[in-house]
Amino acid sequence: MKTIIIGAGVGGLSAAIRLAAKGIQVQVLERLDKVGGKLNLLEDAGYRFDTGPSLVTLPYVFEDLFAAANEKLSDWLELIRLEPVCRYIYPDGTGFDTSADMPTMMQNLEKFSPGSGEDFNAFFGHAARAWRGSRKPFLESSISSPLDFIKDGIPWTDLTALLPLPTLHGLAKRYFKDPRLQQFIGRYATYTGSSPYSAPGTLSTVMYSEYAFGAWYVRGGLYAIAQALEQLARKLGVEFRLNCTVQNIQTENAIVKAVQLEHGEILLCDAIVCNADAAHLYEDLLEKNLDPRKQKLEPSISGFVMLLGVRGQTTGLEHHNIFFSADYQAEFKQIFTELQPASEPTIYVCISSKSDLTQAPSGCENWFILVNAPPTGKVDWEKEAPKYATLILETLAKRGFDIRERIEVQHLITPTDLEQRYFTHRGGIYGSSSNTISSAFLRPQNRSQTVRGLYLASGSAHPGGGLPLVMLSGKLAAEALTKDYL
Ligand SMILES: Cc1cc2nc3c(=O)[nH]c(=O)nc-3n(C[C@H](O)[C@H](O)[C@H](O)COP(=O)(O)OP(=O)(O)OC[C@H]3O[C@@H](n4cnc5c(N)ncnc54)[C@H](O)[C@@H]3O)c2cc1C
Numbered sequence: 001m002k003t004i005i006i007g008a009g010v011g012g013l014s015a016a017i018r019l020a021a022k023g024i025q026v027q028v029l030e031r032l033d034k035v036g037g038k039l040n041l042l043e044d045a046g047y048r049f050d051t052g053p054s055l056v057t058l059p060y061v062f063e064d065l066f067a068a069a070n071e072k073l074s075d076w077l078e079l080i081r082l083e084p085v086c087r088y089i090y091p092d093g094t095g096f097d098t099s100a101d102m103p104t105m106m107q108n109l110e111k112f113s114p115g116s117g118e119d120f121n122a123f124f125g126h127a128a129r130a131w132r133g134s135r136k137p138f139l140e141s142s143i144s145s146p147l148d149f150i151k152d153g154i155p156w157t158d159l160t161a162l163l164p165l166p167t168l169h170g171l172a173k174r175y176f177k178d179p180r181l182q183q184f185i186g187r188y189a190t191y192t193g194s195s196p197y198s199a200p201g202t203l204s205t206v207m208y209s210e211y212a213f214g215a216w217y218v219r220g221g222l223y224a225i226a227q228a229l230e231q232l233a234r235k236l237g238v239e240f241r242l243n244c245t246v247q248n249i250q251t252e253n254a255i256v257k258a259v260q261l262e263h264g265e266i267l268l269c270d271a272i273v274c275n276a277d278a279a280h281l282y283e284d285l286l287e288k289n290l291d292p293r294k295q296k297l298e299p300s301i302s303g304f305v306m307l308l309g310v311r312g313q314t315t316g317l318e319h320h321n322i323f324f325s326a327d328y329q330a331e332f333k334q335i336f337t338e339l340q341p342a343s344e345p346t347i348y349v350c351i352s353s354k355s356d357l358t359q360a361p362s363g364c365e366n367w368f369i370l371v372n373a374p375p376t377g378k379v380d381w382e383k384e385a386p387k388y389a390t391l392i393l394e395t396l397a398k399r400g401f402d403i404r405e406r407i408e409v410q411h412l413i414t415p416t417d418l419e420q421r422y423f424t425h426r427g428g429i430y431g432s433s434s435n436t437i438s439s440a441f442l443r444p445q446n447r448s449q450t451v452r453g454l455y456l457a458s459g460s461a462h463p464g465g466g467l468p469l470v471m472l473s474g475k476l477a478a479e480a481l482t483k484d485y486l
Contacts, residue, residue, distance in 0.1 A: 003019055003272065004259055009039070028240045035229070041221065044409050045409050083101070131209065167196065221356070341373055349396075
């Protein structure tokens, strides 16, 4: 049987590897000139920039993917554990480093704000129960109803930790007295493209996964992941067609038959795995009567990215750094309600050359700056981008890190660029947000409910966005397909 995969993002590559390892003929069609999707690379004047993901979590998911092809992850990629995990800096200049070593983490927090080490310990316990309750029935299984959690016989205490209410911010308030720590916990909502003031408290699992399994970097930069997945897929016999845009999916009696390419060519197939964003699938690729959605997909948070080649070395920063804003709630209101860039944004700075000298010319640094941004729709980014970049650099200067005179390379990526480059719904980083209970728990399923032979593997489908979850999405789609056809 022949399977076509639309898109060579991590979800598509992961499904391709698993299907080819089962002996299925797989062809991957990708509209860009290289694989990886949002996991991408830009090189300029000796600087290397990962343009999307900068942090690897849940490394066991990566190991599991290579094991499915009888390979060892460590033979393909060198994962490096980062300690500290991240430096958090508040507007008054105070801050702390986080650690995936519990005694160090508690000590650092106690020093920063007496009592908060114990608060973190209690919160971590809650998050561990939520993780235990959700890992198998949610992350590693296809679900069609919230009742699927109960069917798996999860202990009652774990189920209560899974309750969507309060919101993540509400939950943080229950456990932490210090509002600065509430802000720290709230940040994890953004890992699913959401606001801590609307996303369910269940997202405590995101924080848990970072500190229970550690924060990782890949030697040579994260784009090495995409390259390794492509090589492994090719080794298994997967065929790639790059610069190849799928125009639509052709069906007969709601059964997959073929895809039609941009220039009219038709490729027959028995099954399709769609790695493209679910909104693009429903709105552009499928016939309207096959769209199963009862409501529009909630857009994920987008991002404004600055890639800066910086001369010299900066002291006082780590590999990952967060400069928090003074008013987090106002920031998310601007982003999700007013659909405007935050006037005083939280700024994430990743300098991977601090851990890997191959990423910048000798004595220099590769700065990746990411600021949460609204889904596309209201902002003319072509006009706003240079002004917003200036505001971000001024903010960093006021916070003691004035790099303006040291910048020798600069590239900006706006939400509009993300939308146009990857066909991602309204420039979303993570497919859809988890800002409502249904958008958090009932994303589009991995097996299409309306078209036989169609499967979904992407950050916009179940179980969600971010590299490990997208890999799991590929796994669930491949499992559903092999169950149906082999
Ligand atoms: C700035 C940024 C920072 C991020 N940071 C992190 C991080 O630190 N850690 C983390 O885990 N995750 C992070 N993410 C999220 C992560 O990158 C995504 O969740 C993940 O890469 C999405 O993979 P995917 O397979 O769902 O789809 P995508 O990467 O979106 O790939 C889909 C592919 O399909 C192709 N395609 C679409 N339509 C068609 C068509 N009609 N025909 C042919 N091809 C088509 C696209 O060109 C694209 O290559 C970040 C993302 C961004 C943008």
